[in-house]
Amino acid sequence: MSKSKLEYIWLDGYKPTQSLRSKTKIVDDFSGKLEDCPEWSFDGSSTEQAEGGSSDCLLKPVFICPDPAVTNGYLVMTEVLNADSTAHESNGRATIDDEDDDFWFGFEQEYFLWDTTTNRPLGFPEGGFPAPQGPYYCGVGGQNVFGRDIKDEHLDLCLEAGLNVEGTNGEVAAGQWEFQIFAKGAASAGDQIWVGRYLLERLVEKYGLAINWHPKPLGDLDWNGSGMHANFSNTLIRTAGSQAKIEEVCEAFRSVVDEHIAVYGADNDQRLTGQHETAAITDFSYGVSDRGASIRIPVYTANNGWSGYLEDRRPASNADPYKVAARIIKTVKTVS
Numbered sequence: 001m002s003k004s005k006l007e008y009i010w011l012d013g014y015k016p017t018q019s020l021r022s023k024t025k026i027v028d029d030f031s032g033k034l035e036d037c038p039e040w041s042f043d044g045s046s047t048e049q050a051e052g053g054s055s056d057c058l059l060k061p062v063f064i065c066p067d068p069a070v071t072n073g074y075l076v077m078t079e080v081l082n083a084d085s086t087a088h089e090s091n092g093r094a095t096i097d098d099e100d101d102d103f104w105f106g107f108e109q110e111y112f113l114w115d116t117t118t119n120r121p122l123g124f125p126e127g128g129f130p131a132p133q134g135p136y137y138c139g140v141g142g143q144n145v146f147g148r149d150i151k152d153e154h155l156d157l158c159l160e161a162g163l164n165v166e167g168t169n170g171e172v173a174a175g176q177w178e179f180q181i182f183a184k185g186a187a188s189a190g191d192q193i194w195v196g197r198y199l200l201e202r203l204v205e206k207y208g209l210a211i212n213w214h215p216k217p218l219g220d221l222d223w224n225g226s227g228m229h230a231n232f233s234n235t236l237i238r239t240a241g242s243q244a245k246i247e248e249v250c251e252a253f254r255s256v257v258d259e260h261i262a263v264y265g266a267d268n269d270q271r272l273t274g275q276h277e278t279a280a281i282t283d284f285s286y287g288v289s290d291r292g293a294s295i296r297i298p299v300y301t302a303n304n305g306w307s308g309y310l311e312d313r314r315p316a317s318n319a320d321p322y323k324v325a326a327r328i329i330k331t332v333k334t335v336s
């Protein structure tokens with residue numbers, strides 16, 4: 001008999017920002033298949049997902065991949081259900097309306113490697129600051145790069161797990177990094193971003209570091225915040241064929257700014273200031289190649305006969321990709 005270790009991962013019920021939780025289940029003679037992952041339960045009263053008197057919540061497996069760091073290990077992303085098997089109110093995945101996986105998403109996940117003893121990004125000297133922003137974005141060299149070995153180790157873990165990472169880069173602030181994950185299907189993109197976040201958080205535990213997902217961890221100092229740009233397309237956008245059609249899609253976002261911002265991450269007002277390659281949170285704008293716009297029309301799309309994808313630049317690094325995708329889908333579906 002062989003024993004496998006299944007790490008069940010879920011999102012807790014904390015507001016306004018949910019965090020990752022996980023626990024290990026030992027299974028005999030496991031096939032490695034999602035359909036053979038048993039449903040499981042947990043104490044929802046410890047995660048703000050239930051009252052103590054009726055505390056069981058259910059974990060329904062939705063995505064599985066090998067755990068590259070654990071012998072006989074698997075990572076099992078799950079969604080949280082109430083005891084009666086209905087979707088828990090914290091379950092953003094269940095709000096995605098993308099039955100046929102027509103929506104493709106590429107999320108650009110930015111984050112800071114965070115030194116918990118100085119409470120500063122990795123690379124920030126205690127009590128002071130490194131040189132101003134400029135040399136860090138895609139930077140090279142010991143004076144510009146902080147934590148490349150960790151970034152690369154995370155990339156290897158993601159690839160070994162089979163996540164569809166498309167790239168990584170050093171970001172504008174010191175100690176700030178990005179990875180991109182693309183999937184055909186909104187739920188799959190969300191699953192893979194969450195598992196990618198999990199692998200990153202778990203990796204840095206062993207270095208005594210943390211990941212800071214806050215959109216503006218350095219407050220109003222002259223340092224970039226972190227986003228999670230959402231690149232998206234559906235058949236309509238991929239085959240639009242005219243500037244007018246692409247702009248019609250962009251315009252659909254104008255009257256629902258508040259609904260989008262509501263799920264684009266807590267404290268995003270601190271980041272969307274109009275500075276540091278962002279649009280102000282109260283504005284709505286779009287434009288070709290415009291990194292100061294709410295929605296950027298990539299030059300690829302304009303040059304590809306106005307067919308391709310769009311980039312919503314507003315989602316913050318701490319946003320839930322499930323909820324971001326669900327909201328974008330809802331808006332795009334109003335256009336035909």
Ligand code: ADP
Pocket residue numbers: 104105106107108166180181182229231232233238308309311
């Ligand atoms: P940026 O120039 O904004 O830093 P990146 O290269 O970091 O861009 O990210 C672009 C993302 O757009 C990638 O994740 C890529 O997979 C995604 N993307 C490309 N084409 C499409 C498409 N047709 N639909 C959705 N996402 C796409």
Ligand code: MN
Pocket residue numbers: 108178180
């Ligand atoms: Mn990017």
Ligand code: MN
Pocket residue numbers: 108110171178
């Ligand atoms: Mn970036």
Ligand code: MN
Pocket residue numbers: 108229311
């Ligand atoms: Mn981007």
